[in-house]
Amino acid sequence: MALNSLGREIPASYAGRTLTPYRDPFSNQPSGLAAPRPITRVNPGTSKLVGSLREAIEASGLKDGMTISTHHALRNGDYLLNAVVNEIAALGIRGIWIASSSVHPVHAEIIPHIKSGVIAGFQCGVNGLIGELASKGELQVPIIVRSHGGRARAILEGSVKIDVSFIAAPCCDPCGNLNGYFGPSACGSLGYAQSDALHAACVVAVTDNLVPYPAVPVVIPQTLVDFVVQVERLGDPAKIVSTTTRITTDPVGLQIASYAAQVIEASGLLQDGFSFQTGSGGISLAVADKMRSAMRRGNIKGSFGCGGITGYFVGMLEEGLFSSLMDVQCFDTEAVRSIGVNQAHQEISADLYANPFNRGAVVNRLDCVILGATEVDCNFNVNVNTESNGYLLHNTGGHSDTAAGAKLSIIVAPSIRGRLPIVRDQVTTITTPGETISVVVTERGIAVHDRHPELKEELIRRKLPVKEIHDLQKETCRITGTPRPLDFEDEIVALIEYRDGSIIDVVRRVKE
Amino acid sequence: MALNSLGREIPASYAGRTLTPYRDPFSNQPSGLAAPRPITRVNPGTSKLVGSLREAIEASGLKDGMTISTHHALRNGDYLLNAVVNEIAALGIRGIWIASSSVHPVHAEIIPHIKSGVIAGFQCGVNGLIGELASKGELQVPIIVRSHGGRARAILEGSVKIDVSFIAAPCCDPCGNLNGYFGPSACGSLGYAQSDALHAACVVAVTDNLVPYPAVPVVIPQTLVDFVVQVERLGDPAKIVSTTTRITTDPVGLQIASYAAQVIEASGLLQDGFSFQTGSGGISLAVADKMRSAMRRGNIKGSFGCGGITGYFVGMLEEGLFSSLMDVQCFDTEAVRSIGVNQAHQEISADLYANPFNRGAVVNRLDCVILGATEVDCNFNVNVNTESNGYLLHNTGGHSDTAAGAKLSIIVAPSIRGRLPIVRDQVTTITTPGETISVVVTERGIAVHDRHPELKEELIRRKLPVKEIHDLQKETCRITGTPRPLDFEDEIVALIEYRDGSIIDVVRRVKE
Structure with a gap:
């Protein structure tokens, strides 16, 4: 244990990782090179379309202990993360880390898979029941909470290595050019999915709106996408975006x-x-x-x-x-x-x-x-x-x-x-x-x-x-x-990582 | 010497590089990881503006033997490459490789700097007089000609490492967000500059149209740009784009x-x-x-x-x-x-x-x-x-x-x-x-x-x-x-690299 500059006790390590206590907002300097991904080749006439999410997972080479990601632009209307985890479980794969840009209350559906060991931990924050159960000590998996900028940094640095990214793509062509602007699950910006597309070893675009080539505007280009899967629905439009956002009347x-x-x-x-x-x-x-x-x-x-x-x-x-x-x-x-x-x-x-x-x-x-x-x-x-x-x-x-x-x-x-x-x-x-x-x-x-x-x-x-x-x-x-x-137990249920990768606080198990 | 599959004699090496003879268009498979660049940090309040091209070159850390690049979207109207090479020469830096997306007849101005050793070679093809003089044996520098796709590949692989990229930016803000759409030197697409921005160790945006932050649409984002320089003119608008392109009447x-x-x-x-x-x-x-x-x-x-x-x-x-x-x-x-x-x-x-x-x-x-x-x-x-x-x-x-x-x-x-x-x-x-x-x-x-x-x-x-x-x-x-x-001499004046990096042919010195 060491105290960081704000007086919080930070352990020397957590989930196998050596921790750096937070010091100040600006002085921490990066070193090293951006994390590269494997170069590949796709010749003319090759199809990226696979028949189902399960086939995509198999084609991606996902194995025990690997890390997956999704983005949260579909917010609490997202169907994809639950579907992916269900398929992973059905394939008998275990020990998977989730490094999504966020996890929402709708993803409480994966809790049984956390308890059964299909999911081994979260390289991201969690909204809702998963966090509550973790705080109660009912989920024995590490959680590392990052800011949006901190997540981009961690992926760029390679401190989070995504093996397979599943990108919900509201408008996508058969080669994987995609945007979030059009279609039944339109969510607008796909800003959180960009780092995943650039750095994940394998990128699977999942769409409920497969359009003729090329899908323009190209927000994520085909050059970054390995497989394309068509599903019936990416999410619940009523929960993806609000129809209106309102000024308080209080x-x-x-x-x-x-x-x-x-x-x-x-x-x-x-x-x-x-x-x-x-x-x-x-x-x-x-x-x-x-x-x-x-x-x-x-x-x-x-x-x-x-x-x-x-x-x-x-x-x-x-x-x-x-x-x-x-x-x-x-x-x-x-x-x-x-x-x-x-x-x-x-x-x-x-x-x-x-x-x-x-x-x-x-x-x-x-x-x-x-x-x-x-x-x-x-x-x-x-x-x-x-x-x-x-x-x-x-x-x-x-x-x-x-x-x-x-x-x-x-x-x-x-x-x-x-x-x-x-x-x-x-x-x-x-x-x-x-x-x-x-x-x-x-x-x-x-x-x-x-x-x-x-x-x-x-x-x-x-x-x-x-x-x-x-x-x-x-x-x-x-x-x-x-x-x-x-009253808290000593047990740490989550790290709060500051945007520069240092640890600004930890979340401990609440004493019942 | 070995014969490639098209019967051309390819030397074992050239300009210190081991060569692979061309075999066929599609079977050559990449291996390894994409070339990464150093991670850096720019805190709030930091200015990227430098006073002149010379200051930018000094700030970039350019040294003898390094590699620079420009893009050719300004075509034969480009002023930038000549200006950069003149400043490099004035600073006494020598042995620089040019890895631009193309070199045009307007760049014949740099020929004295090739002859004097300021420029050591070309990691790109050359249009016009430079190529002609090379063919006559009057320029003793290696030239490696690549296709547009082959250049993107070489930069991605790291077989061409760009130390400093100078990006002519027709519309640019003080943080380096830029596009080619607006301003006196508007050239439209900046498609050839993208790989440079992603992979060069240092990126200098050079503009004659510095606009208030943010320059939208953002084609190359500020996250990739180290310095911004304002110059009077990037090029000659009359030669950057044609006012009309015409159907043949022949x-x-x-x-x-x-x-x-x-x-x-x-x-x-x-x-x-x-x-x-x-x-x-x-x-x-x-x-x-x-x-x-x-x-x-x-x-x-x-x-x-x-x-x-x-x-x-x-x-x-x-x-x-x-x-x-x-x-x-x-x-x-x-x-x-x-x-x-x-x-x-x-x-x-x-x-x-x-x-x-x-x-x-x-x-x-x-x-x-x-x-x-x-x-x-x-x-x-x-x-x-x-x-x-x-x-x-x-x-x-x-x-x-x-x-x-x-x-x-x-x-x-x-x-x-x-x-x-x-x-x-x-x-x-x-x-x-x-x-x-x-x-x-x-x-x-x-x-x-x-x-x-x-x-x-x-x-x-x-x-x-x-x-x-x-x-x-x-x-x-x-x-x-x-x-x-x-009639050709044995001397090789240029390599013709196929898009996959193999050598499809060489250009030899013409016997006078």
């Missing part, structure tokens, strides 16, 4: 959004060339709505909107408030429609979006990002992975990536959630280091990190309710009472 | 085009889904024009047009005769306009276009390609590299790639050019093996390769002037006389 949420918008205006960043990311949550969208009004008022022409893209940002692009959208994932049908027709709506890979180890990611150019939290501590460290019951329920997503990249990273959260305070002495799990957070905005007050003294002064001048984060904590705890510390 | 050319079109119709390939490539020469365009008429008449919806793209193919796309264009290089202003606005006009890398060692290139899906020749022998082997005076004057381009990929590869050429016969006992240089050629069409008759007996029968049935290639040769030689064999 008065607390609206108050937070209003404060956040005023923080952005006070920061001086809201000028021509402004770049901005929010998620698809109700408060985030309310902030976006206020920025839209402010940009209209000030006749401000923004640069780019980034991240998971909603119809809200598409509207701002079409109105000329952004010159482009940088889209790693589409959150709603309007975003999917737009990316298929508008050249200024740019699909980007997770590598381009957020990898810390390349020649510069898009997050490095963000002026402002709006982020959520399950907990924040008095050093501004943020938890989004575990809930206050200690259960691992959420992935990191782009949280620590955008916080490190953006000039202004704003956490928006109600001061109290489920009768528990958001601001704590200690967070259950550190996802994102406080040194990359600028401001925490609650309906009860605004806390500004010490590295932004001028912003703090300006907020005070504007008579916004600026509070020291300790005061915000004490004030909230007077209402909620001080939460009882959780 | 009666011989029109007769050839008419025969070629009839061969395609007789082949049975002209049906829905037809895919087609021609060059930008007058005869090729005349064939394209006839195919357009035939497709209209037959109400045929083609699949894709491929290759260097002209306004002719753009018209066919917009008319619905093609569903897409696969564009590795734009030949005229209309093609440049189209690729910037039409999603069905797809930019493709040279790797996707033609690399024999990947998971399948676009050329593998071609129904028909129309190709030129300086000479053809009675085994259908084709020369495009040297002229009948023995001088190395032309690059291979996509010639051997498309011939190997297409179902029907048609050579169009006048039977006599400059009083010399096109069909010979022996060609001066073999560029493309006869076993990948289907038909040779001249105004004097049509020769069909033995591997297409049914096509031959059908052409005879249609009363087209089918002739044995030996008869075509004899008939032409009766008019021209038998050409006197050229």
